[in-house]
Amino acid sequence: MNAEIIAVGSELLLGQIVNTNARFISRQLADMGINVFYHTVVGDNPARLEAVIKIAESRSQLIIFTGGLGPTKDDLTKETIARHLQKNLVTDEEALRSIEQYFERTNRVMTDNNRKQALILEDSQVLKNDHGMAPGMVLSTKNHTYMLLPGPPKEMEPMFLKYGNAVLLGKAASQKVIASRVLRFFGIGESLLETELEDLIEAQTNPTIAPLASDGECSIRLTASAASFDVAQLLLDEMEEKVLARAGEFFYGYDETSLMKELTKTLKDKGLTIACAESLTGGMFQQELTSYPGAGAILKGGVVCYTNTAKTDVLQVSKETIDKHGAVSRACAGELAENAANIFESDLGISFTGVAGPDESEGKPVGTVYIGISVKGTPAVVEKMQFGGGREANRIRAVKYGCHLLLKLLANSQSA
Amino acid sequence: MNAEIIAVGSELLLGQIVNTNARFISRQLADMGINVFYHTVVGDNPARLEAVIKIAESRSQLIIFTGGLGPTKDDLTKETIARHLQKNLVTDEEALRSIEQYFERTNRVMTDNNRKQALILEDSQVLKNDHGMAPGMVLSTKNHTYMLLPGPPKEMEPMFLKYGNAVLLGKAASQKVIASRVLRFFGIGESLLETELEDLIEAQTNPTIAPLASDGECSIRLTASAASFDVAQLLLDEMEEKVLARAGEFFYGYDETSLMKELTKTLKDKGLTIACAESLTGGMFQQELTSYPGAGAILKGGVVCYTNTAKTDVLQVSKETIDKHGAVSRACAGELAENAANIFESDLGISFTGVAGPDESEGKPVGTVYIGISVKGTPAVVEKMQFGGGREANRIRAVKYGCHLLLKLLANSQSA
Numbered sequence: 001m002n003a004e005i006i007a008v009g010s011e012l013l014l015g016q017i018v019n020t021n022a023r024f025i026s027r028q029l030a031d032m033g034i035n036v037f038y039h040t041v042v043g044d045n046p047a048r049l050e051a052v053i054k055i056a057e058s059r060s061q062l063i064i065f066t067g068g069l070g071p072t073k074d075d076l077t078k079e080t081i082a083r084h085l086q087k088n089l090v091t092d093e094e095a096l097r098s099i100e101q102y103f104e105r106t107n108r109v110m111t112d113n114n115r116k117q118a119l120i121l122e123d124s125q126v127l128k129n130d131h132g133m134a135p136g137m138v139l140s141t142k143n144h145t146y147m148l149l150p151g152p153p154k155e156m157e158p159m160f161l162k163y164g165n166a167v168l169l170g171k172a173a174s175q176k177v178i179a180s181r182v183l184r185f186f187g188i189g190e191s192l193l194e195t196e197l198e199d200l201i202e203a204q205t206n207p208t209i210a211p212l213a214s215d216g217e218c219s220i221r222l223t224a225s226a227a228s229f230d231v232a233q234l235l236l237d238e239m240e241e242k243v244l245a246r247a248g249e250f251f252y253g254y255d256e257t258s259l260m261k262e263l264t265k266t267l268k269d270k271g272l273t274i275a276c277a278e279s280l281t282g283g284m285f286q287q288e289l290t291s292y293p294g295a296g297a298i299l300k301g302g303v304v305c306y307t308n309t310a311k312t313d314v315l316q317v318s319k320e321t322i323d324k325h326g327a328v329s330r331a332c333a334g335e336l337a338e339n340a341a342n343i344f345e346s347d348l349g350i351s352f353t354g355v356a357g358p359d360e361s362e363g364k365p366v367g368t369v370y371i372g373i374s375v376k377g378t379p380a381v382v383e384k385m386q387f388g389g390g391r392e393a394n395r396i397r398a399v400k401y402g403c404h405l406l407l408k409l410l411a412n413s414q415s416a
Numbered sequence: 417m418n419a420e421i422i423a424v425g426s427e428l429l430l431g432q433i434v435n436t437n438a439r440f441i442s443r444q445l446a447d448m449g450i451n452v453f454y455h456t457v458v459g460d461n462p463a464r465l466e467a468v469i470k471i472a473e474s475r476s477q478l479i480i481f482t483g484g485l486g487p488t489k490d491d492l493t494k495e496t497i498a499r500h501l502q503k504n505l506v507t508d509e510e511a512l513r514s515i516e517q518y519f520e521r522t523n524r525v526m527t528d529n530n531r532k533q534a535l536i537l538e539d540s541q542v543l544k545n546d547h548g549m550a551p552g553m554v555l556s557t558k559n560h561t562y563m564l565l566p567g568p569p570k571e572m573e574p575m576f577l578k579y580g581n582a583v584l585l586g587k588a589a590s591q592k593v594i595a596s597r598v599l600r601f602f603g604i605g606e607s608l609l610e611t612e613l614e615d616l617i618e619a620q621t622n623p624t625i626a627p628l629a630s631d632g633e634c635s636i637r638l639t640a641s642a643a644s645f646d647v648a649q650l651l652l653d654e655m656e657e658k659v660l661a662r663a664g665e666f667f668y669g670y671d672e673t674s675l676m677k678e679l680t681k682t683l684k685d686k687g688l689t690i691a692c693a694e695s696l697t698g699g700m701f702q703q704e705l706t707s708y709p710g711a712g713a714i715l716k717g718g719v720v721c722y723t724n725t726a727k728t729d730v731l732q733v734s735k736e737t738i739d740k741h742g743a744v745s746r747a748c749a750g751e752l753a754e755n756a757a758n759i760f761e762s763d764l765g766i767s768f769t770g771v772a773g774p775d776e777s778e779g780k781p782v783g784t785v786y787i788g789i790s791v792k793g794t795p796a797v798v799e800k801m802q803f804g805g806g807r808e809a810n811r812i813r814a815v816k817y818g819c820h821l822l823l824k825l826l827a828n829s830q831s832a
Contacts, residue, residue, distance in 0.1 A: 011628055012455065013452045013453065013455065014442060014452075015438075015442030015452075016443075016628070018435070018438075018439045019434070019435055019438070019439075019455070020434055022428075022434075022457070023428075023431045023435075024431065026429055027430070027431030027432075028431075030431060037429065037458070037464060038429075039457035040454065040456055040457075041455035041456075042454055044626075048453060048454075052454075055471060070606070071606065071607040072607065072627055073610070073617060074626065105783070105802065105804045106783075106802055106804040113607045113610065113611065130806075131805065152630065154806075210432060221432075276720070278699070281703070281706075282702050282705065282706025282707070282715070283694070283701070283702035283706065284703040286698050286699035286720045286722075287697070287699035289698065290697075290772075291807070291808055293772075293773070293775070293807060295722060296722050296723060299720070301719060301723055301726030301730060302719070302720040303717060303718070303719050304699065304702045304706075304720070305717050306706060306711065306712055306716070307715075307716055307717055309716070309761070313759075314719075314760065344726060358709050359709070391709060392707060395707070
């Protein structure tokens with residue numbers, strides 16, 4: 001089964017947004033062993049959209065559309081497909097109810113064009129939208145399968161994972177099983193990691209090995225194909241063992257995890273609480289931590305101490321420390337971490353202070369970062385780092401290093 | 417002149433990377449008044465690439481390729497185009513010299529496949545690569561212009577800006593000027609906004625009006641074409657006036673701005689400082705505020721008060737308030753905002769408390785949000801909201817509402 005992904009939306013052709021949907025779906029299809037041979041982007045224009053559909057039908061069996069399911073007049077994906085396939089659009093009662101409920105729940109006025117979102121292609125199978133209003137749908141004809149998904153990634157991605165996937169897996173059942181596994185690394189650069197694994201990468205056949213770098217992290221995607229899921233997993237296990245024998249000390253997790261996710265899991269498992277003092281990072285560490293449900297059991301609280309007054313008055317850093325060493329200093333980071341843990345009565349305290357940029361501060365260059373970690377009742381450990389990125393990259397990297405340092409500390413305390 | 421952008425590379429179809437090149441080039445072409453009607457992605461396969469070229473020739477005059485100019489066997493863009501157009505590939509001596517110099521400079525061994533990178537289509541104009549080895553090129557035939565650019569954005573983007581742009585501007589010189597402007601709205605849904613503007617949208621010709629919704633905001637992109645920049649701007653001004661007459665109360669800014677950006681600008685202009693108490697949002701408001709340089713002059717600090725203890729002990733919310741009304745309450749939000757302003761000695765205080773989800777809390781449903789705003793020394797104003805999204809959407813929306821409420825308050829205080 002060959003697939004083509006058609007994104008509908010003039011905002012893509014105007015360069016207002018990037019087509020991340022095509023990437024997301026391609027990756028999912030690759031995992032299912034479905035070949036994607038084309039991506040197409042076309043604007044909100046019914047004639048050009050229909051022409052593109054005809055081309056797609058001539059070369060692909062599975063055609064996945066994203067976008068154009070919204071309430072406005074320029075949303076015309078399902079209308080154009082309906083006309084092209086001579087299908088009616090019918091109201092899906094469940095989708096209509098869920099749209100009505102959404103408006104009731106949020107006390108907003110429902111307009112007529114919202115009703116349009118509950119229309120689906122007759123004979124199609126509805127894909128529920130748990131994060132928005134427009135339902136997706138799948139229609140199979142003799143030669144083609146058409147899948148229509150909403151444009152916003154926040155709606156499309158969960159819909160695809162929860163409902164779309166299953167429909168396609170049924171259709172792809174006769175294919176070989178493709179399994180993949182992502183190994184995540186922190187603290188090693190992509191080229192160094194690639195050098196460590198050079199002979200494995202050179203000799204790769206099955207599983208394949210694809211290194212990828214992003215946001216200061218590296219990952220390795222292993223993809224194996226086999227007659228059964230179990231055999232594919234075995235192939236992945238073998239290759240993973242070889243990779244980790246070379247670079248295991250930098251490995252921190254699998255697949256869609258993140259350093260913060262690993263940290264929250266570890267803290268939860270050990271029943272430990274944490275408090276934060278964020279200068280440089282301005283709340284970024286805590287906002288990421290609290291993006292996971294259940295953060296309330298881990299995070300006792302924290303202070304965003306962007307000014308020196310906040311550091312001395314609220315977090316009780318001694319004025320002498322700031323006068324003598326500055327706010328961006330080992331001493332200040334240490335006191336911040338210790339005092340945060342004391343004030344919020346937590347097991348651990350972490351602090352971030354540094355120079356995010358664009359200007360240097362206290363005579364210290366952009367990218368200077370101190371991270372303090374305190375285990376309640378003991379003096380803090382402080383790490384100094386020098387980053388080379390821009391303001392936002394430096395802040396993101398600091399948060400990742402903070403997670404990394406805590407994970408290392410907690411791993412060591414376990415083995416002790 | 418209509419354009420199509422063809423990205424060549426199997427890594428795109430496997431979902432390993434996102435096609436940011438198409439976005440970059442689209443934006444540049446839009447500014448030049450060149451219409452982009454299609455993006456296509458095709459793999460490293462000569463037969464499929466040639467089929468895609470034929471389709472593009474049938475519908476576009478300008479065809480821009482990215483990728484497939486590298487040294488390896490699967491880089492075949494120029495080879496396929498040469499065969500398709502029956503052109504020879506000839507060595508460009510200047511490109512060859514610069515590749516040789518690159519290898520001398522980096523003390524690396526030049527292999528034969530690197531020599532391949534200096535081959536260009538005969539009769540084409542070379543686009544120098546200042547950041548890599550493969551040169552780009554432009555070839556014009558009777559009916560089409562073919563532009564070949566390298567795949568890595570770090571090479572492609574500067575090449576396009578420095579050399580590609582100029583070539584196309586010459587070709588587009590006979591075209592009209594296209595100018596566009598984005599109007600940003602908050603507090604009104606996309607369908608309601610479109611209903612307000614229905615007759616304008618129905619009657620649109622020049623400027624065109626394109627509504628777009630994302631992350632709980634709406635925007636309207638106005639695009640005008642005219643003989644000169646000034647006339648295009650006049651057309652935009654006229655349409656903007658009509659749009660704002662209908663929906664002006666929800667308008668907050670132009671183009672690439674954001675609610676937080678507008679807020680920091682307003683606070684800076686008025687010389688006001690702020691402090692925050694973030695329960696629901698866990699630091700998100702402050703981390704966004706501090707993403708802008710100069711936040712230190714605005715944000716005195718804040719507390720992430722994820723637990724009730726943090727609310728009572730650090731932010732001094734009375735225990736009676738929490739016992740009687742709960743942490744998610746009008747009374748708690750008010751005290752949090754007032755106390756944050758007092759503790760950090762700021763002009764304004766803002767607080768966020770609510771139920772992010774996935775589970776309800778204190779018998780209050782997911783999406784219940786209270787935002788408190790206090791002007792130092794006066795009782796806080798608290799707004800209650802009921803959101804309908806998931807955990808992360810509710811947090812993001814709360815931060816935006818917080819900015820929106822502050823902006824309204826500051827606008828009113830100005831006119832008072």
